[in-house]
Amino acid sequence: MTRRYRFLLSPTWLGWLGLCTLFALACVFLAQWQIDRRDQALEEIGRVVSNYDEDPVSYSEVRELFHDPSADDEWTVTRVTGEYLEDETRLVRNRAHAGSIGYEQLVPFSVAGTDDVVVVSRGWLPTDSADGSRPAYMPQPPEGEVEMVMRLKPGEPEIDRDAPAGQLASVDLDEYATEVDRDLVLGAYGQMASEDPAPEETPQQLARPELDEGPHLSYSMQWYAFGLLGFVGWGYAARVQARHDELSDEEDDLDDGRHRAAGVPRQERLREARRRQRLRSGRLTDEDVEDAWTEEHLLRR
Known part of the structure; x- marks a missing residue:
């Protein structure tokens, strides 16, 4: 390190460098968090592309998936025959759809030929405009034997939030089974x-998942850039400090007996030091050029 930048080894400057390092580490952590979120979004997109539009398979082929699903099984399409248990219908509150908040209608479905009772989401219902505590209408499922095509969805976690009678805070299958006192399939439910x-009359069908990974990649790049800018700012501040020290040295050189005797103000000495520095670097201002011309053509006559 040159003598010019020895001040960087002082505790103050090392402290600022440490803060820049901590800031950069925090930015790297946040950037990695955004990358992880992007990876999750890409995984979800992959599941939609792989499963959502596939031809339906019989329930017997995917029965175990409803009991013990994995993440890759989401949106698996199946065809099932059975009967709705309308009396045990529940509403899931605060469900978003097309920019509005409403309800999702859940009805247990007894699968023919098995003892399985699968929870089915029949779709979304808007909120009554006069009374926000109930849906605008309540369509009834078809009676008797029904042949249905549905897509597998893993059950949702419990939400620590109360719900009125006949409603649920989330598609928490364990809570649903407790409320209706019935052995439901607890691994996954079906989206009709x-x-x-x-x-x-039917509920509004839930929208197809969007194939959008979101802005996570650009956000991660921004965090990396912020972390780098901390060091850039530290380096720029060091450069300014070094130039300031040079000007102080120039001022000291000019601050000899002749200047003191002549009573040259300190501001003028500092201005002269800056001008000499610009002359050495070749970066002259218009004022420097005018001063040089005046000194050469007028003051030396």
Whole structure:
């Protein structure tokens, strides 16, 4: 390290460098967090692309998935025959759809030929405008034997939030089973795609998941850039300090007996030191050029 930058070894400057390092580490952590979120979004997109539009398979082929699903099983399409248990219908409150908040209608479905009772989300219901505590309408599922196509969705975690009677805070299958006092399939539930016979009135079908990874990649790059800017700022401050020290040295050189005797103010001596530095570096201002011309053509006559 040159003598010019020896001040960087002082406790103050080393302390600032340490703060820059801590800031950079925090930025790296936040950038990695955004990358992890992007990876999760890409995994979800992959599951939608792989499963959402596939031809339905029989329930017997995917029965175990409803009991013990993995993340890759989400959106698996299955065809199932059975009967709705309408009396045990529940509403999931505070569900977003198309920019609005409403309810999701859940109805248990007894699968024919098995003892399984699978929870089915029949779709979304808007909130009543006059009374926000209930849906605007309550469509009834078809009676008797129903052939349905549905997509597998893992059950949701419990939410520490109260819900009115007949409603749930989330698609918490364990809580649902406790409320209806029935052995439900607890691993996953079905999101209805179609049902036959089709009733006259149905809930609004939930929207297809968007294939959008979000802005996480750009955010991660921004955090990396912020971490780098901390060191850039530290280096710029060091450069300014070094130049300031040079000017102080120049001022000391000019501050000899002749200047003191002549009574040259300190501000003028500092201005002269800065001018000499610009002359050495070749970066002259218009004022420097005018001063040089005046000194050469007028003052020396």
